[in-house]
Amino acid sequence: MVASLAVWIGSALLILAVLTQRWWDPWLTKSGIDWRAVPWRWYLLGFPATAIRMRWRWKQVCLINDLSISRKPTRAMVGDLAVRGTALRAIAPTLGLPRVTRTGLVVRVRLNPGQTPRPFLNATGALEHAWQVHRVRISSPRRGELVVTVTARDSLSRDDAKTDHQPERLLAARVGRIEDGGAWVLDLRQIPHWLLVGATQSGKSTLLAAWVVRLAPQSVALVGIDCKGGLELGLVESRLSALACNRPEAIELLHALVREMEGRMAACRAARVRSIWQLPDSGRPMPIVVLVDELAELYLSDGSRESRDEVAQCSTLLLRVAQLGAALGLHLVVAGQRVGAELGPGVTALRAQLGGRIAHRVNDQATAEMALGDLSPDAIAVAQTIEPDEKGVAVTTVGGRWMRARSDLTTTDQARAIADEHAHLTPYFPALAHSMTKGGRTE
Numbered sequence: 001m002v003a004s005l006a007v008w009i010g011s012a013l014l015i016l017a018v019l020t021q022r023w024w025d026p027w028l029t030k031s032g033i034d035w036r037a038v039p040w041r042w043y044l045l046g047f048p049a050t051a052i053r054m055r056w057r058w059k060q061v062c063l064i065n066d067l068s069i070s071r072k073p074t075r076a077m078v079g080d081l082a083v084r085g086t087a088l089r090a091i092a093p094t095l096g097l098p099r100v101t102r103t104g105l106v107v108r109v110r111l112n113p114g115q116t117p118r119p120f121l122n123a124t125g126a127l128e129h130a131w132q133v134h135r136v137r138i139s140s141p142r143r144g145e146l147v148v149t150v151t152a153r154d155s156l157s158r159d160d161a162k163t164d165h166q167p168e169r170l171l172a173a174r175v176g177r178i179e180d181g182g183a184w185v186l187d188l189r190q191i192p193h194w195l196l197v198g199a200t201q202s203g204k205s206t207l208l209a210a211w212v213v214r215l216a217p218q219s220v221a222l223v224g225i226d227c228k229g230g231l232e233l234g235l236v237e238s239r240l241s242a243l244a245c246n247r248p249e250a251i252e253l254l255h256a257l258v259r260e261m262e263g264r265m266a267a268c269r270a271a272r273v274r275s276i277w278q279l280p281d282s283g284r285p286m287p288i289v290v291l292v293d294e295l296a297e298l299y300l301s302d303g304s305r306e307s308r309d310e311v312a313q314c315s316t317l318l319l320r321v322a323q324l325g326a327a328l329g330l331h332l333v334v335a336g337q338r339v340g341a342e343l344g345p346g347v348t349a350l351r352a353q354l355g356g357r358i359a360h361r362v363n364d365q366a367t368a369e370m371a372l373g374d375l376s377p378d379a380i381a382v383a384q385t386i387e388p389d390e391k392g393v394a395v396t397t398v399g400g401r402w403m404r405a406r407s408d409l410t411t412t413d414q415a416r417a418i419a420d421e422h423a424h425l426t427p428y429f430p431a432l433a434h435s436m437t438k439g440g441r442t443e
């Protein structure tokens, strides 16, 4: 009786909503609510089905994966033998009521006395399988309690899912989307320097292009070092204040940047402030973002004295920019296939200064560890599971946690067109431009 009444009322409301759509649709649009973007299918069908499935299978999955406890010991003596068995009355931890999110759900679990989060962390694969969901992530904010975050399906697998919300903040760039459906925003004011690693063809240069495209309309200077002969960053050269295409040019450019940094340091000291952000708007120098594509090219030496000298200079100069740049508005974004100690001791010191980390698909565990080692073992494992056809997918830090994310595909034509469109905003730094002619490249 109650059920059929609910169906009648629901149907009547649905018909009313369809009939009156032309009134409420413009009103919602004006209020900034895009109801077409709401995942109705998930809210109305997917979520209830998943919540029921979770509850239905909870006890069983806990029993199979040793996540339950038993009141009685699971070992007993039979004659002279100690036998181990499965408790007939196992007690699973208490699964709370799930809370729906746009891309999945969140549920709390109260552990039984004596239980620790470790077995649950190891059982995420089993939970994903039992609940038929894309990913289960477990954290333990309080002792005895777990927060289980479920992502229903892989929102990164769709190529079309672009949301075009670019934040207003200076130096913040929305470069793609994260696993939970939100925007992937890289904010250089929050984390001043970044390291991008990934195997060849994993999407590093495309992410750099997406970053440049988002920074292009802003009041920032962009500078490139691309020792692959400028093949990658050459696309956006019209929006770059300087582009170094080989190591001698890179050294001149880095010298010029260090001189610029020293000038800014003097200005801050004279004004008795600790960073350019404390200077008045009128006297504040423009932030400079230095993009380095393929770091290894700066560090590889053929053994000759000349190349060893060049490597040493690059290493020292980059490290200085990384150590002192953040307060002076100089930001480093460094991409490379490998950034390990095999490139020399300078690389390890530089890596330590690059607080933001992004790992695309990697071929070996060592590279993932280099990029994500200080984050969590889970993040390293996930970076290694990115498939070759998941171009642009990466593991990164978002608000202190790790997440999977995917950059927006920025084609070469788009990158070139947007750089040209904003070419008039390219600030002219005479010292940087001059360094290019000294480095051997004349226009």
Ligand SMILES: Nc1ncnc2c1ncn2[C@@H]1O[C@H](COP(=O)(O)OP(=O)(O)OP(=O)(O)O)[C@@H](O)[C@H]1O
Pocket: 198, 199, 200, 201, 202, 203, 204, 205, 206, 207, 337, 391, 392, 393, 406, 407, 408, 409, 410
């Ligand atoms: N987010 C993305 N979505 C779809 N395709 C992508 C994405 N990112 C990169 N790709 C595709 O992957 C290919 C390789 O990308 P990219 O050149 O950026 O890789 P890379 O890591 O810079 O490689 P290399 O180390 O060889 O320079 C490109 O053809 C590009 O179209």
Ligand SMILES: [Mg+2]
Pocket: 204, 205, 206, 232, 293
């Ligand atoms: Mg590349």
